[in-house]
Amino acid sequence: MEYITSIKNLNLKFPKEEGLLFNDLSISIRKGEKVLLLGPSGCGKSTLLQVLTGLIPRSMDVPLKSESIQIPDSWGFVFQDPDSQFCMPYVDEEIAFVLENLRIPREEMTDRIKKLLTTVGLQLDNIHNKIQALSGGMKQRLALASVLALDPEVIFLDEPTALIDDDGTAQVWDTVKSIADDKTLIIVEHKIDQIIDIIDRIIVFTDDGTIMADGEPAYVFSHFKAEIKRFGIWYPNAWGEYIKEKANITYNNYSDTVLNLDNFRGYRGKVPAITLEKATVQSGEWIAVTGANGAGKSTLILSLMQLLRTTGEYKIEGRPIRSFSDLEKKTYFVFQNPEYQFLTNRVIDELTYDIRQRVSPDVMKQANDLLSLFGLKDKQNQHPYHLSLGQKRRLSVATAFLQDPKILLLDEPTFGQDSKNTFKLLELLQEESRKGTIIIMVTHDLNIIHHFATRVWEVKGGKVICDWKKDEIKREEGRMYEYTY
Amino acid sequence: MNTPIKESWLHKVNPALKLLILAILFVFAVTIHQLNVMIPFTLTVSILFFLCTGQPYRNLFLILIPFFLVFFSTSLSMILFGKGDTTLFKWGIIHVTEESLYRGVHLGFRALVFALMGITFVLTTKPVKLFYSLMQQLKLQPKYAYSFMAAIRLIPIMFEEFKTIRDAQKVRGLHSEKGVWSKLKRIKALPIPLLSQSIRRAFRIAVAMEAKRFNSLQERTFYYQVGFSTYDLLFISYIVSSIGLSYWLASEFPLFPVTDVRY
Numbered sequence: 001m002e003y004i005t006s007i008k009n010l011n012l013k014f015p016k017e018e019g020l021l022f023n024d025l026s027i028s029i030r031k032g033e034k035v036l037l038l039g040p041s042g043c044g045k046s047t048l049l050q051v052l053t054g055l056i057p058r059s060m061d062v063p064l065k066s067e068s069i070q071i072p073d074s075w076g077f078v079f080q081d082p083d084s085q086f087c088m089p090y091v092d093e094e095i096a097f098v099l100e101n102l103r104i105p106r107e108e109m110t111d112r113i114k115k116l117l118t119t120v121g122l123q124l125d126n127i128h129n130k131i132q133a134l135s136g137g138m139k140q141r142l143a144l145a146s147v148l149a150l151d152p153e154v155i156f157l158d159e160p161t162a163l164i165d166d167d168g169t170a171q172v173w174d175t176v177k178s179i180a181d182d183k184t185l186i187i188v189e190h191k192i193d194q195i196i197d198i199i200d201r202i203i204v205f206t207d208d209g210t211i212m213a214d215g216e217p218a219y220v221f222s223h224f225k226a227e228i229k230r231f232g233i234w235y236p237n238a239w240g241e242y243i244k245e246k247a248n249i250t251y252n253n254y255s256d257t258v259l260n261l262d263n264f265r266g267y268r269g270k271v272p273a274i275t276l277e278k279a280t281v282q283s284g285e286w287i288a289v290t291g292a293n294g295a296g297k298s299t300l301i302l303s304l305m306q307l308l309r310t311t312g313e314y315k316i317e318g319r320p321i322r323s324f325s326d327l328e329k330k331t332y333f334v335f336q337n338p339e340y341q342f343l344t345n346r347v348i349d350e351l352t353y354d355i356r357q358r359v360s361p362d363v364m365k366q367a368n369d370l371l372s373l374f375g376l377k378d379k380q381n382q383h384p385y386h387l388s389l390g391q392k393r394r395l396s397v398a399t400a401f402l403q404d405p406k407i408l409l410l411d412e413p414t415f416g417q418d419s420k421n422t423f424k425l426l427e428l429l430q431e432e433s434r435k436g437t438i439i440i441m442v443t444h445d446l447n448i449i450h451h452f453a454t455r456v457w458e459v460k461g462g463k464v465i466c467d468w469k470k471d472e473i474k475r476e477e478g479r480m481y482e483y484t485y
Numbered sequence: 486m487n488t489p490i491k492e493s494w495l496h497k498v499n500p501a502l503k504l505l506i507l508a509i510l511f512v513f514a515v516t517i518h519q520l521n522v523m524i525p526f527t528l529t530v531s532i533l534f535f536l537c538t539g540q541p542y543r544n545l546f547l548i549l550i551p552f553f554l555v556f557f558s559t560s561l562s563m564i565l566f567g568k569g570d571t572t573l574f575k576w577g578i579i580h581v582t583e584e585s586l587y588r589g590v591h592l593g594f595r596a597l598v599f600a601l602m603g604i605t606f607v608l609t610t611k612p613v614k615l616f617y618s619l620m621q622q623l624k625l626q627p628k629y630a631y632s633f634m635a636a637i638r639l640i641p642i643m644f645e646e647f648k649t650i651r652d653a654q655k656v657r658g659l660h661s662e663k664g665v666w667s668k669l670k671r672i673k674a675l676p677i678p679l680l681s682q683s684i685r686r687a688f689r690i691a692v693a694m695e696a697k698r699f700n701s702l703q704e705r706t707f708y709y710q711v712g713f714s715t716y717d718l719l720f721i722s723y724i725v726s727s728i729g730l731s732y733w734l735a736s737e738f739p740l741f742p743v744t745d746v747r748y
Contacts, residue, residue: 085693087635096708340653
């Protein structure tokens, strides 16, 4: 049997970490296979890709030992972060960088660049286009184009859509499908709905880096469902089953109006970047802010947090809000990158940061309860930067809860999270909304809009164009699919 | 660093040559001790700045504002406190003499011409072309050239990130406290997330470059062939003749009676 890449008895350990990440791991992949690697975050899937390509130990110094490693003759690698895999400022220069490395004569470069861009469906009027001006989906297709410039037999994809929106995700996977025919694909990905149909082999890892299952998708999902669920790995219809288990997602109805907006505008520079005609919001409402990329969703919640200049009427509990200091901690904002909001050196200090002057036993108890609730109790003395991505996200939401804000603003808090973390986070938010907190959350996820939100604001071209209540959401669902996908 | 509105011949001069000549001019400007030479030389450099950078005049004048600040601050300290024999004005520790006046004005012009040369270079040179030229003409190692180009790409990203981090920390209540101590804390809180993010990003880019088969040791082809042209000759002759003209003007039509401003 002809293998294109394989490893025999790999042992690998990260410096300063306890235990081996891989202990005698063997894996072999045949030419032309489309392989998906699944596993809980931190189980070593990305590391494995880097070993299979030789990036470890050639580019990254990680101690490893193995009986044999067979690296494919030609390979390309698409990374997760669209902003940190390019070294040149312009589209043509970036692909040219690869061609230069391959010593392609200069005269042939322009033609090749144009051809590669057409292959990945990047139609640009001028190939000398700033990379910074491209959307996330376009950037990842550019990454694919520069990978194809290497004419690789094997393409490694390390969560290429984890940081981009649904539109971009669809674009990227469509492109991958169109070029995949004669290639071997080795993919690590959480959001699997859109690629599962081209995958013919799934390898599932446990959290200690051993292989739990290996086979065709249908076989793996039918035989190892329970384990996959336990590890928090997304699988087809994960949402459907979750909703069935939690038959009743209920809400308390409050009647007191907390938030009044009238002719509300948020500015970026001198131009209004978001306009909301009129809205009143009651305690306990859960508003999903949705719309295409660049429509103004984040601008809306940044404006509500008074981090941008605003005009028009904006009242919380009848008091007019004109600047950040007027908010008096009645609103709280959870940013997409949790690291930005960490200010202390210990997880527990993060929670009590604001009230450190008078940390009473009461507050301490509350903080400890929150940590247990968020599954961070045993991490309380760690540095926040040492947590995993899911834990960091939970901690940054937990800091909001101790403040007990009237309005909680969140920017795509479930982005790139595994199923366990997503459901957990949503349940915690729901708990908070039952107590009366208003939740305003930017999200693309239709499942969240459908099952958790009580109200939807649709943003388009810098305006809030629709405001639906719960019963209208279902009715409008068909239309909503049109723009989210 | 913005793309100029219209390109002039100065944009087409070989970047490595331009850099080299400017470096020589910097040294040369330090050796000018005659105000009568300095003023015409500054004028010839400002002609390049005004006519050849391709920027609208509004931008050019905006850029000039800080330069005049540099001019006045540099010259004033010398004018007011410099040594000299022929007193023009004296009040307390302020002692303006003819010698210190000339010397101060001379220093101001020197600072101004430095700034003008630097900004003219930046406005007429694309960083990518500069590094290609350095690799091709001065044999700079590709690993340095491409690292610099990657770093330049990161600057605007870091700037965006800086704003986001400030907002994020404001929400946490970092900015609500008053007093010097909390201001210090605010400054202290910024570099850690900013640096941790940048280091991570730089590391990722380095790995991505190697994944694209970047190899510093082997020969490579170049997407941009940066060579020499008649524009280079034009640039060299402009500089040579402007120096010649300055000295000629200084000897034939001296603006000031002093020849050497040194005391």
